[in-house]
Amino acid sequence: MTSRSQPNDKHEQLDHERKDPQDTYLTTQQGVRIDHTDDALTVGERGPTLLEDFHNREKIMHFDHERIPERVVHARGSGAYGFFQPYSGWLSDYTAARFLTDPQEQTPVFVRFSTVQGSKGSNDTVRDVRGFATKFYTSQGNYDLVGNNMPVFFIQDGIKFPDFVHAVKPEPDTGIPQGASAHDTLWDFVQLQPETMHMMMWLMSDRALPRSYRMMQGFGVHTFRFVNAEGRGTFVKFHWKPMLGTHSLVWDETQKAAGKNSDYNRQDLWETIANGDYPEWELGVQLVDESREFEFDFDLLDATKIIPEEEVPVQPVGKLTLNRNPDNFFAETEQIAFHTANVVPGIDFTNDPLLQARNFSYLDTQLIRLGGPNFAHLPVNRPVADVSNHQRDGFHQTRIHTSKAAYHKNSLSGGCPALAGDQEVFRHYQEKVEGAKISKRSESFADHYSQATLFWNSMAHWEKDHIIAAFRFELGKVEHTHIREGVVEHLNHVDHDLAVAVAQGIGVTPPAEAARTNHGRSSPALSQSNSVKDTIATRQVAVLVADGVDAGEVEQIKQELSERGAVPQVLSLRGGSVQADGSGHVTVNARIDTVASVLFDAVIVPGSSESVQALSSDGYSVHFVTEAYKHFKPVAASQEGVALLQRAGVNGVRHADETQQVVTDQGVVTATGTDGSLPSDFIEQFASVLAGHRVWERDTSHIPA
Numbered sequence: 001m002t003s004r005s006q007p008n009d010k011h012e013q014l015d016h017e018r019k020d021p022q023d024t025y026l027t028t029q030q031g032v033r034i035d036h037t038d039d040a041l042t043v044g045e046r047g048p049t050l051l052e053d054f055h056n057r058e059k060i061m062h063f064d065h066e067r068i069p070e071r072v073v074h075a076r077g078s079g080a081y082g083f084f085q086p087y088s089g090w091l092s093d094y095t096a097a098r099f100l101t102d103p104q105e106q107t108p109v110f111v112r113f114s115t116v117q118g119s120k121g122s123n124d125t126v127r128d129v130r131g132f133a134t135k136f137y138t139s140q141g142n143y144d145l146v147g148n149n150m151p152v153f154f155i156q157d158g159i160k161f162p163d164f165v166h167a168v169k170p171e172p173d174t175g176i177p178q179g180a181s182a183h184d185t186l187w188d189f190v191q192l193q194p195e196t197m198h199m200m201m202w203l204m205s206d207r208a209l210p211r212s213y214r215m216m217q218g219f220g221v222h223t224f225r226f227v228n229a230e231g232r233g234t235f236v237k238f239h240w241k242p243m244l245g246t247h248s249l250v251w252d253e254t255q256k257a258a259g260k261n262s263d264y265n266r267q268d269l270w271e272t273i274a275n276g277d278y279p280e281w282e283l284g285v286q287l288v289d290e291s292r293e294f295e296f297d298f299d300l301l302d303a304t305k306i307i308p309e310e311e312v313p314v315q316p317v318g319k320l321t322l323n324r325n326p327d328n329f330f331a332e333t334e335q336i337a338f339h340t341a342n343v344v345p346g347i348d349f350t351n352d353p354l355l356q357a358r359n360f361s362y363l364d365t366q367l368i369r370l371g372g373p374n375f376a377h378l379p380v381n382r383p384v385a386d387v388s389n390h391q392r393d394g395f396h397q398t399r400i401h402t403s404k405a406a407y408h409k410n411s412l413s414g415g416c417p418a419l420a421g422d423q424e425v426f427r428h429y430q431e432k433v434e435g436a437k438i439s440k441r442s443e444s445f446a447d448h449y450s451q452a453t454l455f456w457n458s459m460a461h462w463e464k465d466h467i468i469a470a471f472r473f474e475l476g477k478v479e480h481t482h483i484r485e486g487v488v489e490h491l492n493h494v495d496h497d498l499a500v501a502v503a504q505g506i507g508v509t510p511p512a513e514a515a516r517t518n519h520g521r522s523s524p525a526l527s528q529s530n531s532v533k534d535t536i537a538t539r540q541v542a543v544l545v546a547d548g549v550d551a552g553e554v555e556q557i558k559q560e561l562s563e564r565g566a567v568p569q570v571l572s573l574r575g576g577s578v579q580a581d582g583s584g585h586v587t588v589n590a591r592i593d594t595v596a597s598v599l600f601d602a603v604i605v606p607g608s609s610e611s612v613q614a615l616s617s618d619g620y621s622v623h624f625v626t627e628a629y630k631h632f633k634p635v636a637a638s639q640e641g642v643a644l645l646q647r648a649g650v651n652g653v654r655h656a657d658e659t660q661q662v663v664t665d666q667g668v669v670t671a672t673g674t675d676g677s678l679p680s681d682f683i684e685q686f687a688s689v690l691a692g693h694r695v696w697e698r699d700t701s702h703i704p705a
């Protein structure tokens with residue numbers, strides 16, 4: 001064990017396991033070389049197959065057993081390696097965890113992002129919670145922060161988890177729907193279990209539709225406990241904040257993207273890491289002194305509550321960078337086994353009943369999934385810290401323990417492994433607890449609505465519109481009227497206007513008056529309006545061209561976008577390249593009909609009448625622009641390119657006048673009336689719209705979807 005871990009510690013360990021077939025011969029599992037693997041051993045050319053063909057038998061046996069059970073939840077996921085480094089040592093007053101307090105220490109990590117409801121092969125862009133699970137291979141042992149992209153959960157007590165998951169999963173008779181929550185059993189559960197209401201607000205919000213795993217927040221959800229070197233405890237909530245800001249897709253877009261590229265988020269993560277655009281998050285903590293435990297109007301142990309950032313600030317601790325893709329999806333992303341009880345000295349639990357249940361569940365689930373108790377030996381799960389204990393045998397034991405004594409205490413192995421005494425051991429926090437054994441929810445968990453209202457009040461107008469539309473969509477798919485009515489009744493406890501708006505959209509009689517008075521409080525940090533909006537790094541920009549385009553202009557657009565970190569992609573009516581105006585060619589990245597606007601963040605149409613005429617008479621190209629505009633994306637054109645915008649029904653196209661060569665209106669950027677060269681502020685203005693992600697003030701309701 002090194003005293004300070006480095007990002008490559010884990011990779012040096014894994015290098016011994018990585019297997020490259022380069023310069024090898026094909027062999028059986030027993031190492032016997034084989035010169036024929038395409039035909040089985042038979043009697044004569046057309047005769048029966050022989051059992052003695054051990055290679056055939058072994059090959060088929062292994063294939064027959066290649067699948068393991070998928071995760072019961074979070075089955076679909078994508079992962080990557082990286083490292084975490086604290087900014088400074090200030091947190092050592094609160095925690096003894098070295099990986100959080102030694103700024104020289106770079107701790108290797110593996111992060112797995114996931115959806116929750118769908119199976120392994122389901123679509124990425126579904127309305128769902130996203131898992132954000134991080135394994136820190138710290139020099140003091142593995143620490144797993146198994147969080148989500150929403151800071152609260154559906155239920156308060158883990159004993160309800162099987163009920164909740166049975167309700168949200170595809171219905172047991174039909175197996176429908178896959179990767180979706182818009183069905184009767186989920187909403188039946190919701191209407192009978194109002195503790196779900198806060199989380200349902202998050203689930204109906206744009207947080208459930210992340211543009212990218214790289215553009216979503218992460219939360220530890222539970223209140224955990226830091227313990228410092230003196231044994232003093234402090235409550236802590238963990239936050240991951242993406243450096244690129246928190247941004248989402250729009251609902252119509254997600255549904256189409258699911259068809260156009262079902263691996264949308266997975267591919268985005270893979271490609272950006274492969275291109276060296278390493279995703280980054282800042283880790284922040286909210287700290288609450290134990291003396292303040294009862295100062296809040298909610299219970300810190302209740303996982304359906306947040307601590308508003310305005311009440312307890314999120315203090316930055318360090319940065320997470322993902323910089324390496326796995327080599328093998330199954331070996332790494334599938335076999336990684338997270339466990340909330342994987343903690344290191346300095347981090348401990350609270351009595352949150354959801355957390356306590358998780359501490360039991362995650363070990364249990366790995367036994368069925370990974371087939372025995374030795375899953376910690378799998379390369380991706382192995383700590384970089386030394387492991388030594390008396391655990392022995394079991395399926396898939398990979399260690400050859402050489403000592404005679406597999407028990408403690410022993411004299412035959414010199415008493416080893418020895419107890420560490422004071423050497424950085426984990427000591428459970430000595431919380432004093434007493435009480436009678438009861439099966440009863442604490443009264444302090446009873447308020448299911450105030451924070452749902454807080455979330456609603458904190459939303460920008462466009463976020464509210466999206467939430468109403470989401471409730472209408474989901475409940476519109478619910479067949480039983482009493483379930484729709486039940487949900488509206490709960491919404492009327494959250495906010496009357498919300499309940500009325502939803503009721504009107506789903507054929508339920510709107511409630512006459514509010515069931516509760518809206519407290520009027522809000523938390524600006526909850527709105528995505530207030531997220532980072534100063535970068536276009538990694539944004540995919542479609543540049544539509546056809547024969548006759550001005551190669552110099554395309555080059556200038558590409559260069560100016562690339563300088564700002566965006567990724568221009570030239571699309572055309574055919575693959576390969578197009579003929580440029582005059583001489584030369586423009587290389588094409590993809591045919592328009594093999595992609596779709598839903599896979600891009602913005603679109604630019606360079607000028608040139610020949611090129612624009614060809615695009616304007618192509619349905620895919622016209623639809624591309626219409627749809628990008630419909631989804632509130634920045635749309636830009638220079639000179640004759642404006643004609644394609646008009647053909648696509650784009651509103652807000654304005655022409656230059658004597659004072660301005662470039663005009664931006666509702667996120668539509670046009671450069672007209674110039675001498676043909678691209679004005680210097682064309683990409684400048686386009687980039688500033690794109691940095692804002694979407695142009696929500698644009699009215700696109702009349703645009704055909």
Ligand code: HDE
Pocket residue numbers: 071072073074077112113114130131132133146147148153157158159161219220221222303336337338353354355357358361362363365366
């Ligand atoms: Fe999980 N959860 N969970 N969960 N969870 C699993 O573990 C469970 C909960 C979360 O990428 C399972 O290895 C219970 C909250 C993530 O491998 C399982 C309860 C949060 C992942 C399990 C919860 C999560 C899981 C399924 C209620 C956010 C994916 C396979 C008490 C803080 C990890 C597995 C990965 C996975 C149980 C609630 C996040 C069955 C019993 C709250 C990100 O053990």
